[in-house]
Amino acid sequence: EDLLARIATYKIHTWLTQSSRISPVRCARNGWINIDCSTLKCPMCSAMLLAQIPDDLNDEEEVRWIGRLAQQLQSAHNTGCPWKGHACTSNVYSVPLATSRETVDEICQYTADLLKYCGQLPATDQPLSAFERGLLRNLQLKVFDVYKSTNEEPLTAEDSDVNSALLLALFGWRIDKEKSQPAVKCELCFRSAGLWLFQSTDDSNPARNVSANESSCTKRRFNVVEEHRAFCYW
Ligand SMILES: [Zn+2]
Ligand SMILES: [Zn+2]
Known part of the structure; x- marks a missing residue:
């Protein structure tokens, strides 16, 4: 500590x-x-x-x-x-390890927290293989359950939002509660990133954003690994 x-x-x-x-x-x-x-x-x-x-x-x-x-x-x-x-x-100094059961529950809870920023979540780049992404799909279902148990309003997130929140949570990103605007931070390297700086999942979905404007094109995607500082264990 x-x-x-x-x-x-x-x-x-x-x-x-x-x-x-x-x-x-x-x-x-x-x-x-x-x-x-x-x-x-x-x-x-x-x-x-x-x-x-x-x-x-x-x-x-x-x-x-x-x-x-x-x-x-x-x-x-x-x-x-x-x-x-x-x-x-x-x-x-290392990633706090827990049993896999606890980890899954925690990740789902963090993901559900992040879904409060639904619509502002970044388009993510990540290093997972197709097989691993397949495993994530099972986790998505559990996220829906966790979300339902802790929120009264129904979840209106698109798949791309859930996916983004899940990847952020998996790679150590949590909601930064000290910021007035939506931001995520890592609790090991203390990097904090404002979500408005990144392309959102909406921007990268052409079907939902027909008139893609200039500014959204120049924003970068959120790389869940590279955004950590160099010394971070993630
Ligand atoms: Zn001293
Ligand atoms: Zn970090």
């Missing part, structure tokens, strides 16, 4: 250091939070660390610089800090 809270401090606009050796997860596992542009701070001992890779380094120097920073993640803590020389193990 604390680890996730620390990872959440690494925002896209304040964490520009793109290296898997000093990813937000790695820094957070060593106790650091991101307080300002590429600046790390330890809340326990107040030590600070600048993680901005200098522009003028050649490749070899950059590798060495990153290696040194990776060591400092442990050594830069002040004496007496519990993080000095220690880190959470890497398996602390």
